[in-house]
Amino acid sequence: MKKILLVDDSVEFCNFMQEFLETHGFEVITAQDPLTGITLFRKSMVDLVITDLKMGEIDGIQFMTLIQESYPEAKVIILTSSESEEDEFRGLDLKADEYLKKGTSLKIILKRIVRVLEQENKDSEEVLFSKRENLTIKKRTRQVYKNNELVALTRKEYDLLVLFLRNKNRVLSREVIFRSVWNKESELVDSRVIATHVKQIRAKLSLISLYNIRGVGYEWTE
Numbered sequence: 001m002k003k004i005l006l007v008d009d010s011v012e013f014c015n016f017m018q019e020f021l022e023t024h025g026f027e028v029i030t031a032q033d034p035l036t037g038i039t040l041f042r043k044s045m046v047d048l049v050i051t052d053l054k055m056g057e058i059d060g061i062q063f064m065t066l067i068q069e070s071y072p073e074a075k076v077i078i079l080t081s082s083e084s085e086e087d088e089f090r091g092l093d094l095k096a097d098e099y100l101k102k103g104t105s106l107k108i109i110l111k112r113i114v115r116v117l118e119q120e121n122k123d124s125e126e127v128l129f130s131k132r133e134n135l136t137i138k139k140r141t142r143q144v145y146k147n148n149e150l151v152a153l154t155r156k157e158y159d160l161l162v163l164f165l166r167n168k169n170r171v172l173s174r175e176v177i178f179r180s181v182w183n184k185e186s187e188l189v190d191s192r193v194i195a196t197h198v199k200q201i202r203a204k205l206s207l208i209s210l211y212n213i214r215g216v217g218y219e220w221t222e
Contacts, residue, residue, distance in 0.1 A: 002117055003027040003045065007037035007063065008052040008079075013102075017050075024110060034063035041067060041074075045167075045176050048117055053080040064096065075116050079109070128165045132209050132222045137162060146205050156181060157201050160194075164210060164220040173217040194218075 004026050008014050014030040021028045029044060031037035034055055041049065049067060053060035060078060067074050077098040082088075088099050097116040100109060128137040136145040142158055144151045153161065159181045163172065172180075177194055198218060202210060211219050 001025065001027050002047040003029070004113075005037060005041055005044065005046040005049045006030045006051075007032075007034060007049065007055070007060070009033060009055045010052075013052075020106060021110075021113075026113075034058040034060070034066075037063060038066055042170050043173065045172075045180060048075045048077065048113065050077045050079050050113075053078060053082045075119075077113065077116060128162065130165060130168075130209065130220075130222060133205065133207060135165075135205065137165065144205075151204055153201070153204065157197055157204070160197050161201055161205075164218065168220050168222050171213050171216055171219045175217075177217060 002025075004021060006014055006017055006021075006028055007030070008017075009032050011032060014032065018028040018030055029040055029046070031040050034051075035058065037049075037051070040046075049064075051060040051063055055063070060080065064076050064078070067076065076096050077100060078096045079100045079102060081102045083101075097119070098112045100112060126139055128139065129135065134147050136148075137143070137158075138145075139162070144153055144158065144161065160177070163177065163180050174194055182193070194217075198210065198212075201207065209220050209222050211221055213219050
């Protein structure tokens with residue numbers, strides 16, 4: 001099930017869209033202000049962000065900028081009542097995947113959401129980088145290079161490393177990691193499993209960017 005973060009200062013609109021999207025098979029979390037949205041984005045593994053533009057001290061453009069600074073691959077749809085052409089240009093300049101008016105029919109909005117979720121960033125899918133670690137991952141062949149030398153990782157070590165690199169500067173809880181890499185809830189897996197795999201990855205790749213966030217999970221800082 002794809003997870004969507006909806007950020008809009010209208011409680012009524014959030015409730016309406018949440019109900020609509022959930023009836024079409026999506027999991028939806030909502031926030032009424034960008035700061036809460038940033039917090040939820042960093043805590044939850046979301047597949048798509050839908051944001052309004054006009055939201056008080058931090059508008060949707062600033063919110064989108066903050067997200068893309070830490071997670072450039074984030075998929076974002078701007079859904080707004082703004083009629084400003086300048087706002088639309090700003091949103092598209094920041095590489096919003098879609099810019100839609102709230103008057104657009106729900107059928108069209110749903111179709112655009114599905115299309116954005118199905119799109120793949122070919123560059124990011126093929127290769128992942130860490131400049132700080134001099135690390136390269138070729139996803140098609142599942143090869144990991146450190147300082148241009150091939151390093152052998154187990155399947156789970158590789159999957160865990162990809163998860164961290166795709167979520168740089170974002171705290172990943174143990175629950176999120178278990179669901180993403182082991183496809184299980186945290187209570188069904190020994191809590192030491194992640195720590196063991198992280199230790200092995202750190203040793204094999206001599207990592208300095210992967211931090212333990214005590215009581216929460218891990219963060220790749222870069």
